[in-house]
Amino acid sequence: xxxxxxxxxxxxxxxxxxxxxxxxxxxxxxxxxxxxxxxxxxxxxxxxxxxxxxxxxxxxxxxxxxxxxxxxxxxxxxxxxxxxxxxxxxxxxxxxxxxxxxxxxxxxxxxxxxxxxxxxxxxxxxxxxxxxxxxxxxxxxxxxxxxxxxxxxxxxxxxxxxxxxxxxxxxxxxxxxxxxxxxxxxxxxxxxxxxxxxxxxxxxxxxxxxxxxxxxxxxxxxxxxxxxxxxxxxxxxxxxxxxxxxxxxxxxxxxxxxxxxx
Amino acid sequence: xxxxxxxxxxxxxxxxxxxxxxxxxxxxxxxxxxxxxxxxxxxxxxxxxxxxxxxxxxxxxxxxxxxxxxxxxxxxxxxxxxxxxxxxxxxxxxxxxxxxxxxxxxxxxxxxxxxxxxxxxxxxxxxxxxxxxxxxxxxxxxxxxxxxxxxxxxxxxxxxxxxxxxxxxxxxxxxxxxxxxxxxxxxxxxxxxxxxxxxxxxxxxxxxxxxxxxxxxxxxxxxxxxxxxxxxxxxxxxxxxxxxxxxxxxxxxxxxxxxxxxxxxxxxxxxxxxxxxxxxxxxxxxxxxxxxxxxxxxxxxxxxxxxxxxxxxxxxxxxxxxxxxxxxxxxxxxxxx
Numbered sequence: 001x002x003x004x005x006x007x008x009x010x011x012x013x014x015x016x017x018x019x020x021x022x023x024x025x026x027x028x029x030x031x032x033x034x035x036x037x038x039x040x041x042x043x044x045x046x047x048x049x050x051x052x053x054x055x056x057x058x059x060x061x062x063x064x065x066x067x068x069x070x071x072x073x074x075x076x077x078x079x080x081x082x083x084x085x086x087x088x089x090x091x092x093x094x095x096x097x098x099x100x101x102x103x104x105x106x107x108x109x110x111x112x113x114x115x116x117x118x119x120x121x122x123x124x125x126x127x128x129x130x131x132x133x134x135x136x137x138x139x140x141x142x143x144x145x146x147x148x149x150x151x152x153x154x155x156x157x158x159x160x161x162x163x164x165x166x167x168x169x170x171x172x173x174x175x176x177x178x179x180x181x182x183x184x185x186x187x188x189x190x191x192x193x194x195x196x197x198x199x200x201x202x203x204x205x206x207x208x209x210x211x212x213x214x215x216x217x218x219x220x221x222x223x224x225x226x227x228x229x230x231x232x233x234x235x236x237x238x239x240x241x242x243x244x245x246x247x248x249x250x251x252x253x254x255x256x257x258x259x260x261x262x
Numbered sequence: 263x264x265x266x267x268x269x270x271x272x273x274x275x276x277x278x279x280x281x282x283x284x285x286x287x288x289x290x291x292x293x294x295x296x297x298x299x300x301x302x303x304x305x306x307x308x309x310x311x312x313x314x315x316x317x318x319x320x321x322x323x324x325x326x327x328x329x330x331x332x333x334x335x336x337x338x339x340x341x342x343x344x345x346x347x348x349x350x351x352x353x354x355x356x357x358x359x360x361x362x363x364x365x366x367x368x369x370x371x372x373x374x375x376x377x378x379x380x381x382x383x384x385x386x387x388x389x390x391x392x393x394x395x396x397x398x399x400x401x402x403x404x405x406x407x408x409x410x411x412x413x414x415x416x417x418x419x420x421x422x423x424x425x426x427x428x429x430x431x432x433x434x435x436x437x438x439x440x441x442x443x444x445x446x447x448x449x450x451x452x453x454x455x456x457x458x459x460x461x462x463x464x465x466x467x468x469x470x471x472x473x474x475x476x477x478x479x480x481x482x483x484x485x486x487x488x489x490x491x492x493x494x495x496x497x498x499x500x501x502x503x504x505x506x507x508x509x510x511x512x513x514x515x516x517x518x519x520x521x522x523x524x525x526x527x528x529x530x531x532x533x534x535x536x537x538x539x540x541x542x543x544x545x546x547x548x549x550x551x552x553x554x555x556x557x558x559x560x561x562x563x564x565x566x567x568x569x570x571x572x573x574x575x576x577x578x579x580x581x582x583x584x585x586x587x588x589x590x591x592x593x594x595x596x597x598x599x
Binding site: 077078081085086089097099102103112162 | 487488490491498499501502540545546
């Protein structure tokens with residue numbers, strides 16, 4: 001039983017002159033099961049963002065397919081996908097001063113008709129989502145005046161009002177201080193929505209993910225529980241760094257200690 | 263927020279209605295307000311006083327000259343302001359304005375070509391028609407150059423618009439420079455912008471276009487909000503960002519073409535009014551578009567009053583007045599902030 005199923009996915013960037021091997025995807029297989037928090041890790045340029053973009057129907061695959069509950073994404077409309085997949089990106093609408101409530105309410109777009117106003121139910125969902133991410137009462141604040149952590153939580157709230165089956169997060173903890181990194185990932189885990197997230201910080205990935213996929217040069221080179229995946233050998237081969245791996249003293253997940261090159 | 267918005271809309275509509283009537287009194291031949299009101303009552307509602315309270319001249323000035331001119335001003339001002347708001351969102355660029363897309367320059371080239379080298383084939387309509395054809399051509403040109411692999415990204419669109427505008431203006435200026443001076447000054451007057459062409463029979467097209475444009479753009483309002491947040495975001499919300507952008511561009515270009523063809527290039531309204539409107543009601547487009555429209559109408563009606571009284575009996579080209587007043591107003595607003 002899988003929610004999101006990516007099978008033998010091939011994709012390469014087009015229209016960028018000489019063809020780089022960077023950002024390419026070559027035969028990726030990946031599954032996200034109901035309620036599961038799946039982490040995607042890999043060095044810069046390994047294709048994490050390309051893979052996520054395929055998963056939310058922005059990049060069209062060259063070969064292979066992506067299904068959500070056994071429906072091929074590319075045989076469905078963008079709207080169909082947006083009703084089921086919500087995405088938290090590093091892209092912020094800070095240009096013209098939308099309010100927090102307006103940014104969150106955008107999440108209702110896939111569920112509304114052309115000339116529909118926001119119904120009372122829509123407004124209640126917006127309030128509930130703001131409550132869920134700890135931003136109750138921020139409705140009329142200008143989005144641009146918020147801190148990085150608050151902005152990220154507003155975008156998460158927007159994803160929540162989409163009522164998704166699958167949540168996709170692209171580096172959700174970038175630019176956040178430790179407190180908000182932990183709070184955000186904890187919040188997402190609490191939701192028990194099937195989640196696929198690319199995460200830079202391997203200790204965070206180890207702490208929050210049920211399973212990890214390691215992407216290197218556009219291929220999945222390892223997958224499994226954090227204990228299975230995060231080994232000193234893999235970190236050396238894929239990331240090219242020395243690390244010490246032991247068990248976290250307080251929880252059952254691996255802890256990574258980096259060893260700086262001498 | 264909601265009640266505040268309703269009050270704002272009501273207040274602006276009221277202000278616009280009052281302005282429509284009051285502005286009719288001003289001009290090289292002032293007409294008292296009560297005469298204006300009586301002429302309007304008679305013409306619009308058929309309420310005639312027992313003794314004629316005005317001269318035939320006054321009736322002619324108010325009903326045949328100033329009312330169409332005021333209506334055209336309201337349409338052009340409101341239309342340009344609305345287009346500016348949309349383009350700024352679609353390109354995510356706060357400096358975008360209706361004239362940046364090359365449409366206005368295309369219209370200018372069309373007007374220059376026809377006035378200098380063809381002459382008035384079909385009377386008063388010659389210049390507006392030529393300008394509209396020019397606007398259409400330059401819109402298609404910008405689209406053809408800007409689209410690549412069937413997609414249209416906003417930076418490329420703006421840059422192509424600016425580039426096409428420069429080439430068109432260069433050609434138009436060259437023709438003007440080498441052309442006959444009397445014909446040149448007629449075109450110059452149009453280029454600087456003015457509502458002097460207003461006639462009742464010329465109003466139907468811009469009125470229908472502005473109303474249709476408002477309806478279509480309001481239908482796209484939510485998509486515009488999402489596009490303002492960024493292309494990726496729009497896609498994740500189930501919108502086809504490319505077709506929304508293309509549609510918005512087409513609507514804006516066509517509407518600009520219609521407005522510019524009649525009134526010449528009236529600058530600054532489309533750039534400035536959306537920013538003022540955003541300060542009043544925020545950036546949400548279902549509120550922003552109607553408020554921009556009302557503010558733009560109000561602004562241009564009163565600027566036109568200034569344009570026709572400052573150096574009466576001559577008409578000051580309204581483009582000069584909008585740029586001067588608008589620029590000063592904007593500077594004042596920036597400093598107070």
